[in-house]
Amino acid sequence: MERYPSKLIDTAVNEIAKLPGIGKRTALRLALHILKHEISDAKALGESIINLRTNIKYCSICNNISDDDVCPICSNKSRNHSIICVVEDTRDVIAIERTSQYKGVYHVLGGIISPIDGIGPDNLQIDSLLIKAMSGNVNEIIMALPATIEGDTTIFYLYKKLKNYNILISTIAKGVAVGDTLEYTDEITLGRSIINRSPYQPVKEKENSI
């Protein structure tokens, strides 16, 4: 075990190093950075972390992080509420919103099924999705989950629960990334992109945004 010259450093380094992707060495670098700056900066950082966790709210409809009981997307009348995009977490909502290609609403699962991490269907926001499906107001559910075994497992689980509600279940396209050369695309992605090829459309896809 590393010996630090102060218990305060030791405590801070151990707490910071609990964050994902941050080791003891980086944590020490961050702690020394904090020491070199104003007390007010350290307080702003520390309090923002405590406030975030203590006061966070979730949208009662889509389960996304929100300042209000209903998030701005769910309360937006100009969005298409009959199309629901199912995502793992808030980051995916931000990423899809950034594309400006989607005008439906979201449903945040809060994770994906992953037995290795001890996450089963009961840990996710699945019941609330089924209630929406039962309402009869939903035409399409788009599965925008990671292209991993866990993502595919979750999609299959949700598909079995949803298939009897006369709702179109779709998944986002998998294929060669825009700007990528075929040479550097992995074989599985390239193989799928050939199997799932589509007729050439000279019209810009942007004009078809939903």
Add this chain to the structure above:
Amino acid sequence: MERYPSKLIDTAVNEIAKLPGIGKRTALRLALHILKHEISDAKALGESIINLRTNIKYCSICNNISDDDVCPICSNKSRNHSIICVVEDTRDVIAIERTSQYKGVYHVLGGIISPIDGIGPDNLQIDSLLIKAMSGNVNEIIMALPATIEGDTTIFYLYKKLKNYNILISTIAKGVAVGDTLEYTDEITLGRSIINRSPYQPVKEKENSI
């Protein structure tokens, strides 16, 4: 600017992203990690940061971070107080202590001279080093500063201040890292290692630790 679904997220992400080497995307990942864990974890992290900055003390002798007025190294009678190793910050003390090769004491400058970052001699703990030099109790001062232009500038500045005190001023050896092949050593380091070559010693250096 990125739009986050909550002001709490926005504040936390902006504060976390002020840390060196952490961008907005990583900060968001860390914020979501904090949200997935217990309130007590977030409080432990936030409070450890605030406590660190608010309650930190520095050794009145060597300027290293310390829980007490005098750090364990400076108050250790079995260490050689006539040899002072000058370092940039606490991390260097930890790194040198880890080698178990050094039994002298330290002097932490709190930085190195770097005009680009606006750090001049007045921002560093130089006066207190000169007072130690003037005391007549110091035989050797080892400059263990980074092998950079800023490190060399600082060494030269200190050398000019210290050269009249009849103290041996030394620098740590620069050369090929143990375990490195010559092929992958940069030319400047390799060049210096040839110029500063030393007679071959079949005895293990470990036995000569100071």
